[in-house]
Amino acid sequence: MLVNKTKPTLSESIRDGLVELIVSGEIKAGERLIETRIAADFGTSQAPVREALRELEGLGLVESRPRRGRHVLPFVEQTIREAYVVRAALEEAATRLAMLNRRLPLDAMRTDVAEMRRCAAADDARAMGLASARFHRRVVLAAENFLLERAWEGLQIEARTAITLALTKPALxxxxxxHEDLLGVLAAGDVEAACLHARAHQWAYADLPHDMHGAARTVRFPG
Known part of the structure; x- marks a missing residue:
């Protein structure tokens, strides 16, 4: 029996829709984002549009200029990719600390993977993103490093994951x-292997023309 899909909020739908338009080139870098026009395009009021634009601003994809409104920043696609390089470094460090602390909540993470299986069966990308963020947050919290945790949370993981899943449309x-593969490596207890896997897990989503070792590879990111 399939679980029901979770529905994104209206502001989340607008946020993801705007990112798709920006990455596809329909909305150009430097273009002004006018709330009333966006609200009309999405058939909604200005309140969820305003919330979506605030979130995009927080993600570094849009900037607000005094007396000139909000504009799309250049290199949006690059910014999305770069966040995964930063996240890879943070999660490698978190993995090392968590394993040395012997604090990884493996049972809870197995529950997260089981939830991901249910999300895949239901074709629920939004719930998949939330389950993924929850899985990785457990590792970060287990590191017991306040500054690392703040830096990780500052990347707004749920929002970036939702955007990535919406743009890349991977097989859930x-x-x-x-995640099951990563969990298996973590459970095996080899710190170096786990750190390498944790870094590679995020680096793959950076979609650079090379892997983390510098070897050339095919770019999968749309655009």
């Missing part, structure tokens, strides 16, 4: 597989 069962 493959996303669950990736």
């Amino acid at each position: 069962d493959h996303v669950a597989d990736e």
Whole structure:
């Protein structure tokens, strides 16, 4: 029996829709984002549009200029990719600390992977993103490093994950597989292998023309 899909909020739908338009080039870098026009395009009031734009500003994809409104920043696609390089470094450090602390909540993380399986069966990308963020947050919290945790949370992981899933449209069962593989390496207890896997897990989503070792690879990011 399939679980019901979770519905994004209206502001989340507008946020993701705007990112798709920006990455596709329909909205150009430097273009002004006018709340009333966006509200009309999405058939809604200005309140959820305003909330979506605030979130995009927080993600570094939009900037607010005094007396000139909000504009799309250049290199949006690059910014999305760069966040995964930063996240890879943070999660590698968190993995090392958590394993040395022997604080990884493996049972809870297995529950997260099981939830990802249910999300894949229901084709629920939004719930998959939330389950993924929850899985990785457990590792970060287990590191017991306040500044690392703040830096990780500052990346707004749920929002970036939702945007990435919306843009790349990966097979959700493959996303669950990736997390199950990572969990298996973490549970095995080899610190160096786990750190390498944790870093590679995020680096793959950076979609650079090379992997983290410098070897050339095919870019999968749309655009």
